Amino acid sequence: MLQRFRYRIDTLMGRGAPALFLVLAALCCVLALLNGLMLLLFAPEDIRPRGARSSLWAGLLRVMSPALLLRDRGPAPFLGLTVVMAFSGVVLMSTIVPVISTGLHNQLARLRAGRSLVLESGHTVILGWSPQIHVVVAELVEANRGRRHACIAVLAEKDRTEMEVEIRERIATLAGTRVVCRTGSPADPQDVSLVNPQQARSVIVLPSEEKRPDLGVIKSLLAVARTRQGPDTGPYVVAGIEDHQNLAAARLAGGSRCRVISTQGFIARLMVHSSLQSGLSNVYTELLDFADHEIYMSHQPALTGLRFDDTLRAFRASAVIGLMRPDGHILMNPPGDTRIGPDDRIVLISESAATISLVPDVPELPAVSYAPVPDVAERGRSVLVLGCNQHLADIVEQFDAHLPAGSRVHVVTGEPAPIGNGSEGGLELTVQQADTTRRRVLESLLVEKYDHVMVLSPDGQDPQGADAGTLTTLLNLRDLAQDSPAPYTLVTEMADDRNRVLAQAARPDDLIVSANLLSLRLSQISENPHLDRIFDELFAPSGCQIMLRPATHYVPPWRPVTFGTVVEAVRRQGHLAIGHRLAHRVGEPPHHGIALNPDKETPLVYSPDDCIVILTSSSVIPPDHAP
Known part of the structure; x- marks a missing residue:
């Protein structure tokens, strides 16, 4: 008893x-x-x-x-x-x-311990923790400006107090956005339910710092799918996959309301585009972040029945780049006589939704009596790639798709490369194993004979250690260029954004923090899933592309014009003008001379060294199930 x-x-x-x-x-x-x-x-x-x-x-x-x-x-x-x-x-x-x-x-x-339920709705959920979470949170804070009761819920296998303190220390201001942290496994459906994903506006899955981060992302996508009340309900989920071979599995795990970005192809295309055209990375960065100009879809019934070319002059503070049909088709740079339907949306670049407004009367711009510089056949180019990482094979493939016949790529890496000597399509490829941080090695390469130089951040190292080697290579290159001024463009990849200021002291033409750009893209798509297909199109080898071309191809140098006149002159060659790069401001951060979507009435005088940022070619993006 x-x-x-x-x-x-x-x-x-x-x-x-x-x-x-x-x-x-x-x-x-x-x-x-x-x-x-x-x-x-x-x-x-x-x-x-x-x-x-x-x-x-x-x-x-x-x-x-x-x-x-x-x-x-x-x-x-x-x-x-x-x-x-x-x-x-x-x-x-x-x-x-x-x-x-x-x-x-x-x-x-x-x-x-962060184990209580998040009773929010219309919030953004972030699953996982990585060094890039600060970029994602900062971008979402910027996107939430003017939005009442904005909230971001973070779930990660990390102490709640540590997460909150780190976010407060790394982000200057939250601007009225509440950040709620919870401790739990992003791969456990029960833990995922703590942040109430079913009532969220969107869910962002961040890759972990493990050796095979794709497996963790796929498990998180499955966990989110388990919390759905139906296959086509709940928020859109956005995630990034490093290995392209895991893309199909990730999309299957995420379901129909999931956007999965292939980091492997995205970063390679970005590096190659920026290498071949100095300043292009600043254009992409400005389109991807929320601080400057972004891509919007705007319904303008007043434009119904007009031709597409008429819409180019209808917005003073926005640059039109395409149309979105009611069935979801997106026409990028369509033919000028395409008629605007009553339910069509205008795809445009603008500083904010508030700056999208029609001019009272669509003006007739003055004709440009100027004979443009004819395009000449491109000669073969030579490219030097210093360093090696997981994107090297894709980078070489992208160079083959974009470089003219007779071009060559020389790869110098301190570790065995996943590619060998030979030819990649019409590209001559050579691989050399040597320590790129050694000045003697760089001197023997005769860098000044190359058209483009790319410095890659190595894999499998601590970000600070990897960036230390990259900075050493970059400083040696700049010192060699002082002795023999080199015409080549120099693109550098960094692993940690905190080293950006140090790298800018060495004055690279373009500086890319690949993980940051992926985080920016995830943030943009979480706010508007339609943008995923547009960004895919802009980074694809074919279809519409953003390019920088000399201003003298469109307007005479040293003569006063307006950007509206530039838009008209560029359109006569079948392209769309979305901005310019002023040579005298190239050394001024953060945009380095790039200005997207200038006011069409502002008077301008272009020098022979200035460039126009254009969208060239045309394409049709099929519809999907985006809202």
Whole structure:
């Protein structure tokens, strides 16, 4: 019997502080009842309570305050009972206080551990933790400006307090956006449900810092899918996959409401485009972040029935680049006589949604009486790639797709490369193994004979150590260029954005933090899933591309013009003008002379070294299930 009683007590204690508190509260009521009966039956007439209610109240007070015993008097049996009751009250109350204290302590510890449910709706969920989370949060904060009750919920296998402190230290201001952190596994559906993904506006899955991050991303996509109430319900999910071979599995795991970006192809195309055209990385960065100009889809019923070319002049502070049909088809740089339908949306570049406004009357721009410089056949180019990482094979493939016949690529790496000497399509490829941080190696390469130089950040190293080697190579290249001025373009990849300032001191033509650009793209797509297909098109080897061409191809140098006139002149050659690069401002960060979407009425004077940023070729992007 005693053993069973002990077992029940042990079971009760195992239920935690709430169950123990209820038991003690019941004992308190019993003890108050006994005290009341004692007073009612044995107390002297002058101190006896009048009625059952008064006796119960007096009994409860004696349990809570045994000091009332000092006012008792009467026969010895009664005083003995009061002493026993007072002692019982002391024991009971001294037990209740630590139970309450322990319960509160456990609850506070649970709150600090970040295991409570996030009761938000219309928020953005971030699953996982990586060095790039600060870029994603900062971009989402910028996107949420002007949005009331904006919230970002982060779930990661990291202490909640550490996450909140790190975000506050790395991000200057949250601008009214609340950031809620929870501790849990992004691959566990039960933990994922803590951040309430079903009522979120979007979900972003960040790759982990593990050796094979794609596996963690796929598990997180499966966990989010388990929280859905149906296959076509819930928010859009955005994720990045490093290995292209895992792309199909990730899309299957995420379902129809998932956008998966192939990092492997995206970064390679970005590096090659920026290498061949200095300044292009700044254009892409400005389109990908929320701080400057972005791509919007705007419904403008007043333009119904007009030709596409008429819309180019209809916006003073926005650059039109295409149309979005009601069925989801997106026409990038369509033919000029394409008619605008009543339900079509204009795809344009603008500083914000508030700056998208029509001019009162569509102006007729003056004709440009200028014979443009004819295009000449491109000669073969030579490219030097210093370093090696997982994107090298894709980079060589992209060079083969973009370089003219007769071009060559020379790869110099301090570790075995995944490619060998030979030819890649029409490209001559040579590979040399040497330490690129050594000045003697760089001198032997005769860098000044190359048209383009690319410095890659190595894989498998600490980001700080990798960037230290990259900075050493970059400084040596710049020092060699001082002795023999080199006409080549220099593109450098960094692993950590915090080293950007150090790298800019060495003055590369273009500086790319590949992980940052992927984070920017994930943030943009989380706000507008349609942009995924547009960015795919802009980075594809064929179809529409962003290019920088000399301003003298379109307007005469040293003559006052407006950007509206430039738009008209560029359109006559079948392209779209979306900005310019001024040579005298190339050394000024952060945009280095790039200005997207200038005011069409602002007077300008272009020099022979200035460039126009154009969107060339045309394409049709088929519809999908984006909202």
